[in-house]
Amino acid sequence: MxxxxxxxxxxxxxxxxxxxxxxxxxxxxxxxxxxxxxxxxxxxxxEVPLSKTTLQLLHAADMEGGIEALENAPRFSSVLNALKAEVENTVIIGAGDSYIPGPFFAAANNGSLREVLGRDGSGRADILMLNAMGFMAGALGNHEFDAGTGTLAGLIAADRDYVGTAFPFLSANLDFGPDSNLAPLVVDPGQEASTIPNSITKSVVITTPSGEKVGVVGMTTPLLGSLSVPGNVGIAPADPNDMSALAAIIQESVDALTATGINKIILTGHLQQISLDETIAMHLKDVDIIIAGGSNTLLADGTDRLHPGDTADRSYPILTQSATNEPIAIVGTDGNYRYVGRLVVDFDAAGVLIPESIDATVSGAFVTDEQGVADTGNAEPAARVVEITEAVRNVVIAKDGNLFGQTGVYLNGNRGSIRTEETNIGNLIAEANLAAGQQVDPNVVVSLKNGGGIRAPIGVTIGSELLPPPANALVSKAMGQISQIDIENTLRFNNGLTLLTLSAAELLKVIEHTVAASGGGSTPGRFPQIAGMAFSFDTSLPEGSRVQSLVITDAAGNLTDTIAQNGEIVGDATRTFRMVTITFLVDGGDDYPYANFLNTNRVDLTEVMTEEQSGGQATFADPGTEQDALAEYLAANFSEVPFAIADVGPESDERIQNLEFRADSLMMPMPGENVFNIELSAGLNMIGLPLMPSEPYTARSLMEKTGATTVVKYNSATGRYMGFTANSDGNGFPIEGGKGYIVNVTAPKNVSFVGSGWQNTAPATAAAPGSPPVTGKGLQRLTQQMWAFVLRAQLEGISGVELTVYNGHTRVAEAVDSNNHHAAWADMNRQTVVSAGDTLTIEVRDITGALIRTLQHEISMTDIHRAFTEIRITPADLIxxxxxxxxxxxxxxxxxxxxxxxxxxxxxxxxxxxxxxxxxxxxxxxxxxxxxxxxxxxxxxxxxxxxxxxxxxxxxxxxxxxxxxxxxxxxxxxxxxx
The missing domain is CATH 2.60.40.4070 (Immunoglobulin-like)
Structure with missing residues (x-):
């Protein structure tokens, strides 16, 4: 102008x-x-624009070939080929669990596959399919070790009749030197991937057709020792939860690549939980992309069509920042060859990823159903993939005609359910194990199985319908009948069963362990499926004190003994109970604490159980194994009348009661106490504390009790609102009887309060002047906009400043509390005080009132969901x-x-x-x-x-x-x- x-x-x-x-x-x-x-x-x-490079990453993780691979793998290959042809600079990388022991894995050991595979052997079909698909490198997950390091070595190495892996396996934090099976396969890191097939290394370089060099580093979960059978392989770091230590190990391999001039780095990892990938990203530098394996987290954007019944866990990709504030894209999809992950992204001349170049219509999760094949142009799948899956199909079909019982409902073994809540298939398997244990020892009263050992549902999803297993006319199998292949597919590990005697205190410790890693979207394999007992738990409480009630039940579900109430042992802590569980867990799998207990009178059923004791109907699996137990139980109980208990959500679960979703029906009040249930709706609720607890509540403990993300109170002395959030420090303000509080929860739930009536308390007051009366029932949020909200300011390395926040909705300047650095807004008429996209203006002033800087902070949908936002202010923000x-x-x-x-x-x-x-x-x-x-x-x-x-x-x-x-x-x- x-x-x-x-x-x-x-x-x-x-x-x-x-x-x-x-x-x-x-x-x-x-x-x-x-x-x-x-x-x-x-x-x-x-400025003259700098040159840029476009790269296409096609990725997958948790392929875990099961029965569904017979259909999914060829279609996966078709979609992969179609996408690969569109971009010259393409790399194809796996992120672990390339196979899993199970029917598909075992079918390759059938002599009929020798001509197809070169040499028969379990797992070889999985490896040769990956070769045919064109995978260039792959991380080592935990399931690669399930069959032992000898089997893994045999799958990687070539021999006269078998070509082995056409690509290297990667892991920078495992030491293979001490393991005699795998040590000979280790090669120097940083080599061109195409020149080192049949090998294991820390990192490789992939050179694209245009000459671009991409570094790839591998990473394996440090929990490997408790998840699988890694032999003598060394695992780092020593503390499996220390992500900063793991990052330091990974950084060494990254630095070695960048020292050679490579400026585009992909980290392919298998950490089991995508939250850990996000954590480690913040500790790394010079890493551009992380492929998240092991969590089966489905990342997808709004343009991606998904399998019926699937919903995206997060958007594709997750964009975050490195330790040096450079962008990192985290990508991942669901497993079992159900999706091809695709990231097409530009890099600048310095090798820095350009987030703005990611087009949601190009990148994302590509579904591998028939429509997905058509949508990507009906490309031909790799001929070898088709040949291998057809050969495996012939072996599998024979097993589908070996029938054991029937079901009239879908048996829910989906990962997101079986590892987070009670399911009907979990109950069925636990009951089958209990019945098997009682055949050897009638004193067995409880059964526990880890959800991570249940690998698939028994049934199919068609559209939005969950149906029993389908008919198979080739073997005269009717709809709903359960076959050998169904059982093998869901219980792929076929663990042995073990009897133990535990005290009441020890059983409580075991149940505490089962839920210690739950919550926050995690899907831990240790989560239990049980029979002969019931318990309630609260993930908002600290690990080790989450179990609130634990009771023993009879076959009809009636309570016969109470072990714990309000998280405390009831009765003699040394009284004992005989249980049946999984041998893998007894031996320390999933970090179960059985090895710490003395005088357990261990009996492994695989050592003592006879065919006659097992029932004698199923002979495909050994007596004393979980496959045999389920087959025998189905044959004995559901041959004539189908299993008919449909799965329900956590709000209706009875054996495993998640207090985030329902009230505790197992809790019995102590003498002189009462129980009061409050129903909370998703969003903002106004509540009053109904009963006086034995220990006073604070904002922190009320938040933990209700599972809330935010608690707001009205301070009548100042005429202002006070806020406390899930991320706030300390315990916050005291919670008083007869006063109202606003809490925000992210999902509907029932909360039980135990205590006695308030004494010498004034009549209940509203949360603020003019507000409706406080009740015991939550009031559902009317819109997505919030009528109560909290800002938490984090001042790091700064003192002597005052903050004032201007809220455009309220048009009120709110001073941030100088002690706890919170500002809160609420409108008891439920008028909006903030909505997504609003911008808060924060003025930073010195102690004289002089303006230092004005900051802008935008409210996100995540902030709305949790009813609070956070702003971090460091000295750098004021410079x-x-x-x-x-x-x-x-x-x-x-x-x-x-x-x-x-x-x-x-x-x-x-x-x-x-x-x-x-x-x-x-x-x-x-x-x-x-x-x-x-x-x-x-x-x-x-x-x-x-x-x-x-x-x-x-x-x-x-x-x-x-x-x-x-x-x-x-x-x-x-x-x-x-």
Whole structure:
């Protein structure tokens, strides 16, 4: 506009010849302020765009070939081939669990596959399919070790008739040297992947057809020792939960690649929980993409069509930042060859990923059903994939005709359910194990199986319908009948069963362990499926104190003994109970604590159980194994009448009661106590504490009790609201009887309070003046906009400042509490106080009230969901990234004006004011100034409109110039004096 304004006057742009301008100035910025309006700045320098590189990553994890691979794998290959053909620079990488012991894995050991595979052997069909699909590298997950390191070595290495892996397996945090099976396969890291098939290494380089070099580093869960059978392989770090230590190990491999000039790095990992991938990303530098394996987390964007019944866990990709604040994209899809993950992204010339280049219509999760094949152009699948799956199909079909019982309902073995809640298939398997244990020892009363050992449902999903297993006319199998292959597919590990005797205290410790890793979206394999007992748990409580009730039940579900109440042992802690569980868990799998218990009278059923004791109907699995137990139980109980108990959600579960979703029906009040249930709706609820607990509640403990993300109270003394969030420090304010509180929960739930009636308490008061009366029932949020909200400010390395927050909805300036750094808003008429997309304006002032800086903070949908937001302010936020001379105010002015500026570094600061002819009229020596913002009148430079002689200057146009010591940068602004 400055050029246009002057051209309108038929004049050339005016540039004054400023006296004393240094010859080595590299940047000059002009702007004109006329009638109080700031015109845009323009620069003499124009940046030349840097070159960029486009890369396509096609990825998968948790392939875990099961029965569904017979259909999914060829279609996966078709979609993969179609996408691969679209982008020249394509890499294809796996993120672990390339196979899993089970019917597909075992079918390769059938002699009929020798001609197809070269040599028969369990797992070889899985490996040769990956070869045919064109995988270039793959991380080692936990299931690669399930059959032992000898089997893994045999699958990687080539022999006369079997080609082995055409790609290297990767893991930077495992030491294979001590393991005699795998040590010979280890090669030096950093080599070209295509030159080292049949190998294991820490990292590789993949060179694309255009010559781009991409580094790939592998990572395996440090929990490997408790999840599988890694032999003598060394596992690092020693503390499997120390992500910073794991990151340091990974960084060594990354640094080795970048030292060779490679600037695009992919980390392919298998950490089991995508939250861990997000955590480790923050500790790494120079990593651009992380492939998240092991969690089966389905990342997808709004343009992705999903399998019927599937919903995206998160958006694709998850964008986060490295330790050096560079972008990292985290990608992942569901397993079992159900999706091809695709990321097409640009990198700048320095190898930095460009998030803005990711097009949601191009990148995402590509479903591998028939429609998915058609949508991607009906590309031909790899011929070898088709050949192998057909050969395996012939072996599998024979097993589908070996029938044991029937079901009239879908048996829910889906990962997201079996590892988080009670399911009908979990109950069925636990009951089958209990029956098997009682055949050997009638004193067995409880059964426990880990959900991670249940690998698939028994049934199919068609559209939105969950149906029993389908008919198979080839083997005269009717719909609903359960076959050998169904049993093998869901219980792929076929663990042995073991009897133990535990005390009441020990059984409580075991149940505490089963839920210690639950909550927060995690799907831990240790989560239990049980029979002969029931318990309630609360994931908002600390690990080790989550189980609230634990009872023993009879076959009809009636309570026969109470082991724990309110998290405490009831009765004699040394009384004992005989149980049946999984041998894998007894031996320390999933970190179960059985090895710490003495005098358990261990009996392994595989050692003592006879065919006659097992029932004798199923002979495909050995007596004393879980496959045999389920087959025999089905044959004995459901041959004539189908199993008919449909699965229900956690709000209706009876054996495993998650208190996030339902009230505890197992809890019995102590003498003189009462139980009061509060029903909370998803969103904001207004509640009062119904009973006086034995120990007073604080905001923290009330939050933990209710599973809330936010608690808000009205402070009648100050007339303001106070807030406390799930991320706040300390315990917060005390919770008092007869007062109202606002809590936010993310899902509907029932909460049980135990205690006695309040004594000497005034009648209940509302949460704030004019609010509806407080009740025991939650009030559902009416809209997605929030009528109560909390801001939490995190001040790191900063003191002596005051914060004020301006909320556009309330149009009220709210001072942030100087003690706990919270600000809270609420409207008891349920009018919106904040909504997604709103911007909060935060003013940072010093103790004198002088403005230091104004910050903007946008409210996200995540913030709305949890009813609070957080802003982190560090010293760096109060130090500008560049030195800038800002527009003076007022402008035009008479007689005085203020000249704001910001400094990126400490400096001696001088401001010089020139007339339009370039003559120096005023010199303002501001002295030494620390880096920061000098904006408010108490901090900005002041000019009274006079020259150095004290004479008042005439009206006109003046320039002012900021100089910072020896800096080569000089910035000038134009002002107008009336």
């Amino acid at each position: 400055n050029k246009e304004y002057l051209l309108m006057q038929n004049k050339e742009p005016f540039v004054p010849n400023v006296i004393g301008l240094k010859a080595h100035i590299t940047k000059i910025v002009f702007s004109i302020l006329l009638l109080g309006i700031l015109t845009p700045a323009f620069s003499q320098n124009e 500008p990234k560049s030195t800038v001379l800002l527009a003076n105010y007022p402008n035009p002015f008479n007689p005085e004006t203020w000249l704001p500026y910001q400094l990126a570094n400490d400096a001696e600061v001088t401001i010089r004011i020139y007339s339009s002819t370039g003559h120096l009229v005023r010199h303002l020596d501001l002295g030494f100034q620390q880096a920061g913002y000098y904006i408010g009148k108490s901090r900005a430079a002041y000019w009274d409109g006079r020259n150095d002689l004290g004479e008042r200057l005439a009206s006109g146009v003046y320039f002012y110039q900021l100089s910072t010591g020896g800096s080569s940068e000089t910035i000038r602004k134009m002002v107008i004096k009336k």
